[in-house]
Amino acid sequence: MTIEAKFRKLGTDNAPGQEVRQTAAGLEALMRGEALEGRPVDFSHGDVDAHEPTPGAFDLFSAGVASGGVQAYTEYRGDLGIRDLLASRLAAFTGAPVDARDGLIITPGTQGALFLAVAATVARGDKVAIVQPDYFANRKLVEFFEGEMVPVQLDYVSADETRAGLDLTGLEDAFKAGARVFLFSNPNNPAGVVYSAEEIGQIAALAARYGATVIADQLYSRLRYAGASYTHLRAEAAVDAENVVTIMGPSKTESLSGYRLGVAFGSRAIIARMEKLQAIVSLRAAGYSQAVLRGWFDEAPGWMEDRIARHQAIRDELLRVLRGCEGVFARTPQAGSYLFPRLPKLAVAPAEFVKILRLQAGVVVTPGTEFSPHTADSVRLNFSQDHEAAVAAAQRIVALVERYRA
Amino acid sequence: MTIEAKFRKLGTDNAPGQEVRQTAAGLEALMRGEALEGRPVDFSHGDVDAHEPTPGAFDLFSAGVASGGVQAYTEYRGDLGIRDLLASRLAAFTGAPVDARDGLIITPGTQGALFLAVAATVARGDKVAIVQPDYFANRKLVEFFEGEMVPVQLDYVSADETRAGLDLTGLEDAFKAGARVFLFSNPNNPAGVVYSAEEIGQIAALAARYGATVIADQLYSRLRYAGASYTHLRAEAAVDAENVVTIMGPSKTESLSGYRLGVAFGSRAIIARMEKLQAIVSLRAAGYSQAVLRGWFDEAPGWMEDRIARHQAIRDELLRVLRGCEGVFARTPQAGSYLFPRLPKLAVAPAEFVKILRLQAGVVVTPGTEFSPHTADSVRLNFSQDHEAAVAAAQRIVALVERYRA
Numbered sequence: 164m165t166i167e168a169k170f171r172k173l174g175t176d177n178a179p180g181q182e183v184r185q186t187a188a189g190l191e192a193l194m195r196g197e198a199l200e201g202r203p204v205d206f207s208h209g210d211v212d213a214h215e216p217t218p219g220a221f222d223l224f225s226a227g228v229a230s231g232g233v234q235a236y237t238e239y240r241g242d243l244g245i246r247d248l249l250a251s252r253l254a255a256f257t258g259a260p261v262d263a264r265d266g267l268i269i270t271p272g273t274q275g276a277l278f279l280a281v282a283a284t285v286a287r288g289d290k291v292a293i294v295q296p297d298y299f300a301n302r303k304l305v306e307f308f309e310g311e312m313v314p315v316q317l318d319y320v321s322a323d324e325t326r327a328g329l330d331l332t333g334l335e336d337a338f339k340a341g342a343r344v345f346l347f348s349n350p351n352n353p354a355g356v357v358y359s360a361e362e363i364g365q366i367a368a369l370a371a372r373y374g375a376t377v378i379a380d381q382l383y384s385r386l387r388y389a390g391a392s393y394t395h396l397r398a399e400a401a402v403d404a405e406n407v408v409t410i411m412g413p414s415k416t417e418s419l420s421g422y423r424l425g426v427a428f429g430s431r432a433i434i435a436r437m438e439k440l441q442a443i444v445s446l447r448a449a450g451y452s453q454a455v456l457r458g459w460f461d462e463a464p465g466w467m468e469d470r471i472a473r474h475q476a477i478r479d480e481l482l483r484v485l486r487g488c489e490g491v492f493a494r495t496p497q498a499g500s501y502l503f504p505r506l507p508k509l510a511v512a513p514a515e516f517v518k519i520l521r522l523q524a525g526v527v528v529t530p531g532t533e534f535s536p537h538t539a540d541s542v543r544l545n546f547s548q549d550h551e552a553a554v555a556a557a558q559r560i561v562a563l564v565e566r567y568r569a
Numbered sequence: 570m571t572i573e574a575k576f577r578k579l580g581t582d583n584a585p586g587q588e589v590r591q592t593a594a595g596l597e598a599l600m601r602g603e604a605l606e607g608r609p610v611d612f613s614h615g616d617v618d619a620h621e622p623t624p625g626a627f628d629l630f631s632a633g634v635a636s637g638g639v640q641a642y643t644e645y646r647g648d649l650g651i652r653d654l655l656a657s658r659l660a661a662f663t664g665a666p667v668d669a670r671d672g673l674i675i676t677p678g679t680q681g682a683l684f685l686a687v688a689a690t691v692a693r694g695d696k697v698a699i700v701q702p703d704y705f706a707n708r709k710l711v712e713f714f715e716g717e718m719v720p721v722q723l724d725y726v727s728a729d730e731t732r733a734g735l736d737l738t739g740l741e742d743a744f745k746a747g748a749r750v751f752l753f754s755n756p757n758n759p760a761g762v763v764y765s766a767e768e769i770g771q772i773a774a775l776a777a778r779y780g781a782t783v784i785a786d787q788l789y790s791r792l793r794y795a796g797a798s799y800t801h802l803r804a805e806a807a808v809d810a811e812n813v814v815t816i817m818g819p820s821k822t823e824s825l826s827g828y829r830l831g832v833a834f835g836s837r838a839i840i841a842r843m844e845k846l847q848a849i850v851s852l853r854a855a856g857y858s859q860a861v862l863r864g865w866f867d868e869a870p871g872w873m874e875d876r877i878a879r880h881q882a883i884r885d886e887l888l889r890v891l892r893g894c895e896g897v898f899a900r901t902p903q904a905g906s907y908l909f910p911r912l913p914k915l916a917v918a919p920a921e922f923v924k925i926l927r928l929q930a931g932v933v934v935t936p937g938t939e940f941s942p943h944t945a946d947s948v949r950l951n952f953s954q955d956h957e958a959a960v961a962a963a964q965r966i967v968a969l970v971e972r973y974r975a
Contacts, residue, residue, distance in 0.1 A: 166692045166842070173845040178645070212637040221634055228627055228827065231618040235827030239584070271677050271829070271851040278850045286572045287693075300849045307849060421634065421641030423677070423855035436572070439579040443706045443713060444684045445677040449829035449855045 164309070172306045178299070178533070190518055193511050195566055202549075203525035204556035209500060209547030211418040214470065217462055220419055220455050227454025235450040240438045241269025245456050252460035253428055256385075257409065258398035265431040268438055269456065271448045273382050273412035273425035276437075278304060279444070280378045280408050280427055283436035284344050285310040292337035292345040294329065296503070296534030296541075298352040298380065305346075313337040315345075316537075319354040319494055320505070327356040331365050338373035345370060348380040349396070350387075353503040353534050353543040355496025357387070360394040367399035376406045376433070382425075383499030385467065386416040388475045391497040397429055405430045413459050415500065415547070416470060422452040474500055477546050477553055484557040488564055500547040503531070505540050508569040513539045516567060524559035570715070578712045584705070584939070596924055599917050601972055608955075609931035610962035615906060615953030617824040620876065623868055626825055626861050633860025641856040646844040647675025651862050658866035659834055662791075663815065664804035671837040674844055675854045675862065679788045679818035679831035682843075684710060685850070686784045686814050686833055689842035690750045691716040698743035698751040700735065702909070702940035702947075704758040704786065711752075719743040721751075722943075725760040725900055726911070733762040737771050744779035751776060754786040755802075759909040759940050759949040761902025763793070766800040773805035782812045782839070788831075789905030791873065792822040794881045797903040803835055811836045819865050821906065821953070822876065828858040880906055883952050883959055890963040894970055906953035909937070911946050914975040919945045922973060930965035 204210075227234040234242065243263070250263035261267055270276040281304040285291055291305045295314045305312045315333040322328025327349075334345065345366070350357045358366070370377050379396050387393055397407045412425035425448075427437060441447065478495075481502055485493045490507025509516055513530060520526045520542075531541035546553055610616075633640040640648065649669070656669035667673055676682040687710040691697055695716045699707050700723050711718045721739040728734025733755075740751065751772070756763045764772070776783050785802050793799055803813045818831035831854075833843060847853065884901075887908055891899045896913025915922055919936060926932045926948075937947035952959055 164692060166690060166695075169692060170689065170842045170845055173842075173849065178848055208642050210638055211641050215637075216634075221631075224630075224634075225627075228622075228630075231621075232616055235617050236614050271855070274849065275851040283576065284572060286570060286575060289572075303849050307846070421856040423851065423853070423858075436576045436579075439576055440713070442584055443579065443680065443709050445681045445829065445851060447829070449677070449858055450827040452829075452855055452858070 173303055187518065187522055190515065190522065193515055194519060194523060198523045199559045199562060201525060201555050201559055202552045204548055204552050205527040206544040206546070206548065206556070207527045207529050209415060209418065209545050210549060211420060213549040214418050214473070214547050216418045216421070217413070217458060217466070219458050220422070223455045223458050224422070224451055227451040234454055237447055237450055237453060239442045239447050240267070240434070241448060242453050245269065245453055249426060249456060249459065253411070253426070256460060257395040259395065259404065261428045262431060266434055267426060267428040268434050268441065269448045269453055270425040270427060270441065271445050272414055272423045273380065273410050274300065275445065275448070276410040276412070276425040276427040277380060279437035279440050280410065280433065281305065281346065282308060282440050283433050284376050284378065289344065290337070290340060290342040292334060292342040294347045294351070295536070296353055296531070296538045298348050299533040301346050313340060313342045317351060317354065319351065319356045320492065324495070325359055327351055327358040327362055329358065329362050331362070331369070334366065335369050338369055338375055342375065343373070344376045344378065346378040346380070348382065350383050350496070350498035352383070352499065353501045354494060355499050355501045355503065356494065357391050357393055357497040360392065363394040363396050364399060364401070367396055367401040370406060371401045371403060374406070378408050378410065380410045382410065382412055383415055384411065386471060386474060386500060387498040388471065388478070388496070393498065405432060408433050413456070417459065419455060422449070422455050424448055424452055424456060473550070474547060477548065477550050478502065480554050481544070481546055481557045484554060484561060488561040491564070500545050502544045502546055503541050504544070506542065506564055509564070509567045510569045511567055517542060519567070520560060520563060524556070524563055526556045526559055575713070579709055593924065593928055596921065596928065599921055600925060600929060604929045605965045605968060607931060607961050607965055608958045610954055610958050611933040612950040612952070612954065612962070613933045613935050615821060615824065615951050616955060617826060619955040620824050620879070620953050622824045622827070623819070623864060623872070625864050626828070629861045629863050630828065630857055633857040640860055643853055643856050643859060645848045645853050646673070646840070647854060648859050651675065651859055655832060655862060655865065659817070659832070662866060663801040665801065665810065667834045668837060672840055673832060673834040674840050674847065675859055676831045676833060676847065677851050677854045678820055678829045679786065679816050680706065681851065681854070682816040682818070682831040682833040683786060685843035685846050686816065686839065687711065687752065688714060688846050689839050690782050690784065695750065696743070696746060696748040698740060698748040700753045700757070701942070702759055702937070702944045704754050705939040707752050719746060719748045723757060723760065725757065725762045726898065730901070731765055733757055733764040733768055735764065735768050737768070737775070740772065741775050744775055744781055748781065749779070750782045750784065752784040752786070754788065756789050756902070756904035758789070758905065759907045760900060761905050761907045761909065762900065763797050763799055763903040766798065769800040769802050770805060770807070773802055773807040776812060777807045777809060780812070784814050784816065786816045788816065788818055789821055790817065792877060792880060792906060793904040794877065794884070794902070799904065811838060814839050819862070823865065825861060828855070828861050830854055830858055830862060879956070880953060883954065883956050884908065886960050887950070887952055887963045890960060890967060894967040897970070906951050908950045908952055909947050912948065912970055915970070915973045916975045917973055923948060925973070926966060926969060930962070930969055932962045932965055
C-alpha cells in the first residue's frame with residue numbers, strides 16, 4: 164500500500180473541529196430561504212466555557228510547574244506518585260484492582276490511549292471487532308494499522324431501554340471468524356446508551372471463551388443520569404484481567420480537555436507495549452498537565468452531582484424539542500453528553516444538510532456517517548453546551564428539517 | 570510479524586528517564602570500591618530547574634486557560650493565530666517561506682512531529698537513510714513502520730572541525746539503493762556537530778537528484794556557540810520545498826519541555842497527512858500549552874545570548890575535565906547541549922559501566938548503543954545542567970573510568 168493510499172482512508176474533513184477547513188462551494192444552489200438568527204452552537208464538541216474545568220485544576224497545574232524538572236520529565240508512562248493516586252481511585256471506581264507501577268499509563272488524552280492500545284494489540288491483517296455505530300476513530304485506528312474490521316451492530320433504535328442493543332450473536336460470529344480484539348465505547352459514542360449488566364457479562368464470557376482482548380473506552384462513564392446503572396467489564400469474574408484495557412480521561416465530564424490527559428489501565432503486558440510506543444509517539448503526556456490528575460476523582464462534594472444535573476436538564480429539553488419534530492427518532496442517552504437523533508427523509512443529502520446547518524443555522528453537528536455506514540440519516544450532538552443556546556440551536560435544527568423535508 | 574515481535578524492537582530500557590525501571594541485579598559482583606559522594610546529576614536530559622523555562626511562558630499558558638474553549642479545542646494542526654505568528658518567525662529564522670495555513674503543524678513535542686513525519690512518509694518496505702550516530706528514536710520509528718533502514722555514517726571523530734563528517738558518498742549510495750527518505754538531526758544528536766554549508770548543499774543536491782524527501786530535525790538549532798555557522802536545508806536553492814519537512818520545538822534551549830510542544834513545517838502534502846494522523850494519535854498538542862508558543866522566538870533581548878553563554882561555559886569546562894582523562898576523545902559540540910565522549914577500554918562492558926555510573930557516582934548518562942551500533946564505547950551527556958554539579962559529576966565519571974580502566 165502506498166503512503167498516499169494509506170492516508171486516503173484517514174479523512175478528517177468531517178471530523179469535529181475541522182469544519183473551518185471546509186468550503187461552502189456548490190451549496191448555494193441547494194439552499195432554501197434565509198439564514199436563521201441565533202447564537203452559533205458547535206455541537207461537535209463540548210463547550211468548556213459553559214461547563215468549566217473542575218475547580219482547582221489550574222492550581223494543580225501551577226503547582227506542577229513550580230515543582231519543575233521532576234514534573235516536566237516523568238517516566239514515559241507518567242509520574243509514579245500520580246499513578247499511585249489514580250490507581251486506588253480507579254480501582255474503587257471500577258471495582259477491580261489497578262497496578263500503579265505496571266498496569267497504568269498516562270497518555271495525551273484518551274485519544275492517545277486509544278491509539279496506543281490499538282497499536283499494541285492489532286498487527287497487520289488481524290481481525291478486530293468494532294461496533295457500528297461507535298466512535299469514528301476506532302475504525303480509522305484499525306485501518307491505519309492494517310487490521311481487518313469485523314463490524315458488530317448496535318441496535319440502539321429497537322432495543323428496549325434496559326439494553327444498549329449489542330448484537331451478541333454478531334460479536335460471537337466475529338470471534339468465530341478470528342477476531343481477537345474487541346474495541347467498544349461504553350456509554351456508546353454516539354448513541355449515549357449504556358451496556359446492560361447482562362450485555363457486559365456476555366461480552367466478558369465471549370472474550371474469555373475466545374481468548375480475545377477487550378479495549379473498553381469508558382471516557383464518559385462518570386456522567387451517568389438518574390436511573391442508569393453501569394457495569395465495569397474489567398470487574399467481571401469471567402474476564403482475564405490481562406486481556407482487558409480500560410480507557411478513561413478527564414477531558415469530557417470534567418472539561419479538562421485543554422490539558423490533554425487520558426489513562427489506560429489493566430493488562431500489564433499491553434500497558435508495557437503502550438509505553439514503548441509512547442516513547443516514540445510523544446514521549447509522555449505533557450508533564451505539567453499530568454499534575455492536574457491529582458484532582459481527578461477528588462472533586463468537591465456535590466460538584467459531580469451538580470454537573471450531571473445540569474447536563475440532564477439540557478438533555479431532557481433537547482429531547483423534547485427534537486421529538487417535537489415529526490419523523491425524528493431520538494433515544495434517551497443514559498450517560499455521557501451525546502445525542503444521536505435520526506432525521507426524517509430530506510430533499511438534500513445528509514452530508515449537504517450538515518453543511519447547510521452550519522451555514523444557515525450556525526449549528527455544527529457531526530455527520531452520522533462518521534460512526535457507521537448505516538447511520539447516514541443521523542447526526543451527533545454533544546449537548547455539553549450552554550443550556551439556552553443549545554435549546555435555541557436545536558429549534559433551528561428542527562426549523563431547517565421542516566424547511567428541507569422531502 | 571506478530572505484535573510481540575514488532576514491539577520487541579522498541580526497547581526503552583536504556584531510554585533517557587527510564588532508568589527508574591532498571592534493576593541493579595547482577596552488578597554487585599562487578600563493582601569495585603565505594604560509591605563516590607556528590608550531588609546526583611541526570612545527564613539523560615536537561616535540567617529545567619538549572620536553566621528555567623523562558624520567562625513569561627507560564628503567563629502565556631494562564632492566558633490560554635483564561636481564553637477557554639477556543640484555546641482548548643483548536644484545529645488538529647493547532648490554533649491558526651498561533652500558527653500565523655510562528656510561520657513568520659520560522660520563515661525569518663530559516664530563511665525560507667512558511668505557509669501558516671497549510672504548511673505548519675503544532676505537535677505534542679518534537680517527538681510527536683518526528684513520529685508523524687516518519688509515519689507520513691515511510692510505508693512498509695520503504696528504504697530510509699538514517700545517520701549513525703543519530704537520535705535513537707529515528708531508527709525505532711523506521712522499524713515501527715516496517716521501513717528498511719539504510720545507515721549512513723557520520724564520521725564526527727575524524728572529520729575536520731569545519732564539517733560534521735557525513736559520508737556523502739554513503740548517502741548517495743543509499744539513494745541509489747532506493748532510499749527515498751532521509752532523516753537526520755542538525756546539530757547532530759548525540760555528537761553536537763553542525764553540518765557545514767557544503768554538506769547541507771550536497772544533501773540538498775542529492776535529495777533533488779533522487780527526488781528524496783528530507784526530514785530535518787533542527788530541535789537544537791537555536792543554541793549555537795561562538796563561531797558556529799548554520800545552514801538551513803529548507804532554504805537551499807536546490808531543494809523542492811514540497812520534499813522537505815523541518816522539525817523544531819521549544820523543549821530544549823527554552824526549557825519548555827513540560828508543556829510538550831513541537832512544530833513541523835514545510836511540505837504542504839506531508840503536513841496534511843501528518844494532521845490526519847494526529848487526529849487519531851492525540852487529536853492535537855495540548856490546547857492550553859499551544860498558547861505558550863506565542864512567546865517563542867520573541868524572548869527578551871539578551872535572554873538567548875545569556876542562555877548560550879551559560880551553556881558554552883559548562884561545555885568548555887566539561888571538555889577540559891573529560892579531556893584530562895587519558896584515552897577519552899570528545900569533539901567540541903558546536904550547537905545544542907550534548908557531549909558524546911568516547912571512553913577508553915574498560916574492564917566492564919559499556920552497558921555495565923553506564924549502570925555502575927548510576928549506582929556508584931549518582932550519574933545518569935545515555936549509552937552510546939542507543940545512537941549507533943558503532944558507538945558502544947561512547948556515552949551521551951546532556952550538559953544543560955547546574956554548572957558546578959555537572960563539573961563535579963564529570964569528575965566522578967573520570968574517577969570511575971580510572972577505577973575500571975582495562
